[in-house]
Amino acid sequence: MSPxxxxxxxxxxxxxxxxxxxxxxxxxxxxxxxxxWIVITTAWAMAVFVGAYVSAPVSGAHLNPAVTLGVAIxxxxxxxxxxxxxxxxIGAFIGAVLVFLHYYPHWAETKxxxxxLAVFSTGPAIRSTVWNxxxxxxxxxxxxxxxxxxxxxxxxxxxxxxxxxxxxxxxxGLALGGTTGYAINPARDLGPRIAHAVLPIPxxxxxxxxxxxxxxxxxxxxxxxxxxxxxxxxxx
Numbered sequence: 001m002s003p004x005x006x007x008x009x010x011x012x013x014x015x016x017x018x019x020x021x022x023x024x025x026x027x028x029x030x031x032x033x034x035x036x037w038i039v040i041t042t043a044w045a046m047a048v049f050v051g052a053y054v055s056a057p058v059s060g061a062h063l064n065p066a067v068t069l070g071v072a073i074x075x076x077x078x079x080x081x082x083x084x085x086x087x088x089x090i091g092a093f094i095g096a097v098l099v100f101l102h103y104y105p106h107w108a109e110t111k112x113x114x115x116x117l118a119v120f121s122t123g124p125a126i127r128s129t130v131w132n133x134x135x136x137x138x139x140x141x142x143x144x145x146x147x148x149x150x151x152x153x154x155x156x157x158x159x160x161x162x163x164x165x166x167x168x169x170x171x172x173g174l175a176l177g178g179t180t181g182y183a184i185n186p187a188r189d190l191g192p193r194i195a196h197a198v199l200p201i202p203x204x205x206x207x208x209x210x211x212x213x214x215x216x217x218x219x220x221x222x223x224x225x226x227x228x229x230x231x232x233x234x235x236x
Contacts, residue, residue, distance in 0.1 A: 001058045002058065003059040003060070003080070003083075003084075004059075004083055004084075004086075004087045005058075006054075006055040006057075006058035006059030006061075006087075007055060007059045007062060007084050007087035007088055008087045008088075008090050008091040008094070009054060009055060009091065010051040010052065010054050010055025010056075010059065010061055010063050010091065011051060011055075011063045011064075011087070011088045011090075011091030011092050011095065011187060011191075012051075012092070012094045012095040012098070013047070013050050013051040013054060013095065014048060014050070014051035014063050014091075014092075014095065014188070015047075015091065015092045015094075015095025015096055015099070015188060015191065015192060016047075016095040016098045016099060016102075017044075017047035017050060017051075018043065018044045018048075018095075018188070019095065019096055019099045019119055019120060019192055020043075020102065021039060021040055021043035021044065021047070022040055022118060022119045023102075023103045023106070023119045024039075025039055025040055026115045026119060027103055027106040027107065027109065027110045027115065027119065028106055028109035028110040028111070029106060029109045030106055037174075037177075037178075038174075040173070041170055041173035041174050041177060042170065044169060044170070044173055045166045045167065045169045045170035045173070046166065048063070048165060048166045048169045049162055049163060049165075051063050052162045052166070053159070053162050056162060059084070061162065062080075063185070063187075064088065064184075064185040064186070064187060064188065065084070065085045065088055065185070065186045065219075065220065066140050066143075066184065066185060066186060066219035066220050066223035067143070067144060067185075067223060068080060068084040068085060068088070069220055069223050069224060069227070070144040070147070070223035070224065070226055071148075071227070073224055073227035073228060073231070074148060074227045074230060074231055085187070088187035088191075089187050089190065089191050090191075091187070091191070092187040092188060092190070092191025092192055093191040093192070093194060093195050095191075095192070096120055096191060096192035096199075097195055099119065099192075100195065100199050100201065103119075107201050107202045107203070107204075108202045108203070110203070113204050113205030113206075114205065116196070116203070116204050116205070117196055117204070117205065117206070117207065117208060118181075119192075119196075120192035120193055120196040121183075121189045121190075121192055121193040121196065121208070121215070122180055122181035122183040122189050122215050123180070123181060123208060123211060124179065124180050124181075124211070125178060125179055125180070125181075127211070129214070131179070132179065132211075132218075133217065133218045133221075135176065135179040135182075135218070136180055136183060136184065136214060136215055136217075136219055136222065137219075137221050137222040137225070138176065138222065139177070139184045139218075139219075139222065140185075140218065140220075140221075140222030140223050140226070141222040141223070141226045142168075142176065142226075143169065143172060143184050143223070143226075144222065144226035144227060144230075145229065145230055146165070146168045147165060147168070148226065149230070150164050150165060150168070169184075172184065180215070183215030183219060184219050184222075185215075185219055186216040186219050186220060188215075189212070189215035189216065190212065190215070190216055193207055193208075194207075
């Protein structure tokens with residue numbers, strides 16, 4: 001399997017399981033309806049583990065354009081940036097389509113269009129452009145700095161490292177996710193948001209494109225800052 005395909009499949013699994021748990025909690029007449037934030041954050045952490053475990057041997061398990069950017073800045077090698085970004089977006093879109101198909105009967109049973117959008121993409125608890133952006137920058141800074149520390153600035157990952165990264169994502173969701181839903185991954189938000197826009201979801205509303213740039217720009221900025229700081233600290 002090529003690194004490109006590894007990123008597609010890993011990101012697809014990440015979104016299938018991550019957006020899948022959100023669908024299970026939010027959509028009408030599911031077995032997991034209203035099971036809450038702990039269920040969502042826990043399953044997202046496990047989704048990271050599954051996607052990373054599958055793709056790590058072939059691609060290094062980035063699964064996130066912000067992580068790819070941070071790794072590139074840290075290593076000085078930008079050759080994987082555009083191919084991985086493309087693979088991650090494709091994988092995220094496919095994963096979102098699979099969630100749509102898996103929960104197909106439940107879209108019509110859900111009256112609130114906002115809940116349907118929330119399955120696919122993040123949104124702020126309190127809408128504030130500056131502070132929503134700050135939240136995404138801080139959350140992704142913690143993710144990127146933690147990954148670089150865990151991996152020792154290398155791109156290969158062992159099983160224990162993947163487990164630790166999953167725990168890192170879990171605590172970010174629990175501690176920092178309440179403001180914006182912790183996208184901390186441009187592909188995780190933008191790919192499924194595009195899927196929401198084009199899929200024939202019964203009773204869907206707006207895809208909220210006015211907000212969509214924040215979970216893209218914020219993570220990229222946060223990851224870049226983390227990589228630069230990590231590199232600077234290593235020089236002392």
